[in-house]
Amino acid sequence: MVFSDEEMKKGHERAKSRREERQANGLSAYRNPIEKAQENPTSLRAAINGKCYDCIGQDGDPDWRGSIRECVCTDCTLYPVRPYQ
Numbered sequence: 001m002v003f004s005d006e007e008m009k010k011g012h013e014r015a016k017s018r019r020e021e022r023q024a025n026g027l028s029a030y031r032n033p034i035e036k037a038q039e040n041p042t043s044l045r046a047a048i049n050g051k052c053y054d055c056i057g058q059d060g061d062p063d064w065r066g067s068i069r070e071c072v073c074t075d076c077t078l079y080p081v082r083p084y085q
């Protein structure tokens with residue numbers, strides 16, 4: 001999927017707006033992959049990212065991105081589409 005410059009700009013503006021809203025409400029600007037998936041429940045990408053983040057132990061693994069990248073469970077159905085490859 002290729003996004004146009006206009007679509008990318010709108011996406012960045014939405015993300016900036018959500019980040020500013022969270023900060024205004026005293027929340028961290030950081031959202032983990034599960035929180036992102038919960039905010040966008042129809043996104044398969046967000047769902048996959050959230051599942052891999054959960055599988056690897058969430059923030060209990062300080063290098064969870066690296067652990068997902070180096071996942072060795074090649075028989076997992078999400079393996080070919082896992083994030084951070």
Ligand code: SF4
Nearest residue numbers: 052055071073076079
């Ligand atoms: S690809 Fe790896 S990290 Fe992602 S759900 Fe499967 S086993 Fe877990």
